[in-house]
Amino acid sequence: xxxxxxxxxxxxxxxxxxxxxxxxxxxxxxxxxxxxxxxxxxxxxxxxxxxxxxxxxxxxxxxxxxxxxxxxxxxxxxxxxxxxxxxxxxxxxxxxxxxxxxxxxxxxxxxxxxxxxxxxxxxxxxxxxxxxxxxxxxxxxxxxxxxxxxxxxxxxxxxxxxxxxxxxxxxxxxxxxxxxxxxxxxxxxxxxxxxxxxxxxxxxxxxxxxxxxxxxxxxxxxxxxxxxxxxxxxxxxxxxxxxxxxxxxxxxxxxxxxxxxxxxxxxxxxxxxxxxxxxxxxxxxxxxxxxxxxxxxxxxxxxxxxxxxxxxxxxxxxxxxxxxxxxxxxxxxxxxxxxxxxxx
Ligand code: CP3
Numbered sequence: 001x002x003x004x005x006x007x008x009x010x011x012x013x014x015x016x017x018x019x020x021x022x023x024x025x026x027x028x029x030x031x032x033x034x035x036x037x038x039x040x041x042x043x044x045x046x047x048x049x050x051x052x053x054x055x056x057x058x059x060x061x062x063x064x065x066x067x068x069x070x071x072x073x074x075x076x077x078x079x080x081x082x083x084x085x086x087x088x089x090x091x092x093x094x095x096x097x098x099x100x101x102x103x104x105x106x107x108x109x110x111x112x113x114x115x116x117x118x119x120x121x122x123x124x125x126x127x128x129x130x131x132x133x134x135x136x137x138x139x140x141x142x143x144x145x146x147x148x149x150x151x152x153x154x155x156x157x158x159x160x161x162x163x164x165x166x167x168x169x170x171x172x173x174x175x176x177x178x179x180x181x182x183x184x185x186x187x188x189x190x191x192x193x194x195x196x197x198x199x200x201x202x203x204x205x206x207x208x209x210x211x212x213x214x215x216x217x218x219x220x221x222x223x224x225x226x227x228x229x230x231x232x233x234x235x236x237x238x239x240x241x242x243x244x245x246x247x248x249x250x251x252x253x254x255x256x257x258x259x260x261x262x263x264x265x266x267x268x269x270x271x272x273x274x275x276x277x278x279x280x281x282x283x284x285x286x287x288x289x290x291x292x293x294x295x296x297x298x299x300x301x302x303x304x305x306x307x308x309x310x311x312x313x314x315x316x317x318x319x320x321x322x323x324x325x326x327x328x329x330x331x332x333x334x335x336x337x338x339x340x341x342x343x344x
Pocket of ligand 1: 023024025026027028029038043070071072073074075076088092093094141157204206320321
């Protein structure tokens with residue numbers, strides 16, 4: 001396989017031979033190869049063992065021909081050495097046994113050194129880089145402070161984020177103390193991943209779309225901005241991702257990122273215009289389009305490429321992660337369609 005740098009070129013809005021494509025959650029339970037490893041190990045075991053994490057990271061690169069690898073890890077991993085008791089309960093998603101709700105709770109959280117406490121993740125980065133041998137770029141990632149705060153305040157996944165917003169509205173000082181602790185850890189964690197070899201990083205603010213623009217500006221923007229400014233100084237591209245962000249796009253752009261994520265709830269051309277054509281964008285296929293008949297899937301892929309109009313700086317992706325029931329042959333077909341239909 002020849003060196004493939006179209007993903008990194010698109011992050012920098014340089015000319016590409018065709019549009020790069022990768023998928024959020026491209027390694028996971030929709031793939032038989034992943035299920036085979038998961039039958040023998042828990043999610044946290046895979047994340048804790050660099051050889052397993054590296055193997056799973058490479059599975060979709062080999063099976064799908066995507067233009068980037070994303071490190072196999074989880075956004076919640078850094079919370080464990082900070083003092084959060086995390087478990088992935090079967091069929092329930094993440095469960096946190098000691099949720100944070102008060103100033104005293106926030107004070108117990110440790111500001112960790114990722115080089116010490118997350119050394120296994122950094123080792124996985126090094127292993128993947130060695131195995132990819134420069135042929136496919138590797139993306140590192142972390143959760144953004146709001147999305148991480150929501151898990152540690154709610155004690156797990158949430159629908160209405162009541163406890164999270166309650167803390168924000170009741171005691172803004174405690175809120176900001178929690179957010180700045182998280183931002184400090186995440187910034188050093190991303191820099192450590194870059195130093196270990198990550199060639200781009202993605203900041204996942206998956207649930208930030210539950211906020212109004214006014215609340216985003218006051219309670220979130222300054223903290224995400226600290227992280228994205230720190231990453232900018234390291235010189236590798238940063239992708240700033242959220243969902244349900246149609247009305248937040250100008251503020252996400254202001255917070256930072258070389259590439260801004262677009263989910264499917266806004267047309268790509270309108271979203272990109274709002275962000276500004278001087279930034280790159282990533283998205284925006286509905287993950288459920290992968291369940292459509294092949295000709296309908298093709299129409300939807302073409303529509304996104306038409307809206308991107310071969311402007312420099314489009315990375316094809318879903319608007320959110322691949323769902324567990326997704327037919328793998330449709331994922332593979334999208335990679336082929338994007339490459340074929342977008343030839344320059
Ligand atoms: O994209 C990749 O292939 C890399 C791996 C990756 C995982 N989690 C592995 C994982 C990435 C990038 C994440 C990020 C992540 N984790 C996010 C942000 C992205 C998003 O989807 O919004 C969030 C919110 C989490 C938290 C999390 N981890 C939840 C809510 C769950 C349970 C939900 C579920 O799908 O079961 C997880 C578990 C998790 N992390 C799985 C995988 C592949 C499911 C797997 C398993 O049990 O094997």
